[in-house]
Amino acid sequence: METIRWSVDINVEKQKSYPHISEAADFLRQGHVIAFPTETVYGLGADATSDAAVQGIFEAKGRPSDNPLIVHISTPDELQDLVASISPEAGQLIKAFWPGPLTIIFNKKAGVFSDLVTAGLDTIGIRMPSHPVALELISHSGKPLAAPSANTSGKPSPTSAEHVARDLTGRIKGIVDGGETGVGLESTVIDCTVTPPMILRPGGVSAEEIKACIGEVHVDPSLKKEQSAPRSPGMKYTHYAPTAPLYLIKGKADWIQQTIERLQGEGKKVGLLASEELAASVKADIVKMCGTREDPSTIARGLYHAIRSFNDTNADIILAEAFDEKGIGAAIMNRLEKAAGHKWINESSS
Numbered sequence: 001m002e003t004i005r006w007s008v009d010i011n012v013e014k015q016k017s018y019p020h021i022s023e024a025a026d027f028l029r030q031g032h033v034i035a036f037p038t039e040t041v042y043g044l045g046a047d048a049t050s051d052a053a054v055q056g057i058f059e060a061k062g063r064p065s066d067n068p069l070i071v072h073i074s075t076p077d078e079l080q081d082l083v084a085s086i087s088p089e090a091g092q093l094i095k096a097f098w099p100g101p102l103t104i105i106f107n108k109k110a111g112v113f114s115d116l117v118t119a120g121l122d123t124i125g126i127r128m129p130s131h132p133v134a135l136e137l138i139s140h141s142g143k144p145l146a147a148p149s150a151n152t153s154g155k156p157s158p159t160s161a162e163h164v165a166r167d168l169t170g171r172i173k174g175i176v177d178g179g180e181t182g183v184g185l186e187s188t189v190i191d192c193t194v195t196p197p198m199i200l201r202p203g204g205v206s207a208e209e210i211k212a213c214i215g216e217v218h219v220d221p222s223l224k225k226e227q228s229a230p231r232s233p234g235m236k237y238t239h240y241a242p243t244a245p246l247y248l249i250k251g252k253a254d255w256i257q258q259t260i261e262r263l264q265g266e267g268k269k270v271g272l273l274a275s276e277e278l279a280a281s282v283k284a285d286i287v288k289m290c291g292t293r294e295d296p297s298t299i300a301r302g303l304y305h306a307i308r309s310f311n312d313t314n315a316d317i318i319l320a321e322a323f324d325e326k327g328i329g330a331a332i333m334n335r336l337e338k339a340a341g342h343k344w345i346n347e348s349s350s
């Protein structure tokens, strides 16, 4: 399959009455799979009401079929026709965080979505993204769009059209290229079918922000443990992993330097994934920087690109700096824990 690539500058598109977005939306209506930018990561979209279209997503990604997809809408008004009810907490969250990086789990309305979207569950995850290209594409298609992250299953989510092209060229109809994404990590997933609501995946909206909005909120306890079954089916799979084994590392800079030299002494090429601050004080064979500790949102934005870029190096092992878990830091550490398979090298236990 030839994969079309549309470069979209939203201001130019608008002046010309959305030529590229209309073309991509036509393909979506015909049941094709199209990748598009959101403010979090690129999504792999298809008509959520069509079995054949949604099947195309699972095939292109190689995604296990027991892992449900998020549905994307372009205005909160569309919810009425898609969900059985909207709890007061869900209503408050929608007001505060939509459009934006928050996926809310509702009880679904029967007979609307393809069963493949929900993997047989009675619930449905929905979000209204804030990226202008995503919003126009959804509204031009006239369909709710099921869209997981547009990576091959197991790889880090794509934060640029180039990442999507590397994983999926020849496997999908097209890629709407809207430049690099902003947040860089996926949306927060919160289940509002339970009381109090429960965060199933940390993401672009922090637990602190959610608490400030609705008061009591739980966090899925299994997120912290390697073994137990998480409530968000997708959280159980290995994810975001580069080819070389990745370890989280925590300790003072001089101890990290000694650890790197010990590994080099064993003949290993050592990669370091670090903030500007740590990268300035430690030497390794390959260093990828992903932002500054001063502003954790820069680390979130650069993280997946940095992880992916190790695959173009000869690193035998990657050491990833551990960050503070405040705010967006919870999502950063959740993704790094998964990329590391929960493997740590810790000064305090060595």
Ligand code: TXA
Pocket (backbone or CB within 6 Å): 038, 040, 041, 042, 043, 044, 067, 068, 069, 070, 101, 103, 105, 118, 121, 123, 124, 125, 129, 147, 148, 149, 150, 185, 186, 187, 188, 189, 200, 201, 231, 232, 233, 234, 235
């Ligand atoms: O930022 C994002 O959320 C991106 C962009 C493209 O919108 N999408 C994304 O989708 O990350 P995906 O499929 O890679 O992750 C969806 C997560 C999975 O962990 C899945 O198991 C969970 O949401 N999920 C979806 N529906 C669910 C449901 N009904 N109940 C519990 N978890 C659900």
Ligand code: MG
Pocket (backbone or CB within 6 Å): 148, 149, 157
């Ligand atoms: Mg994903």
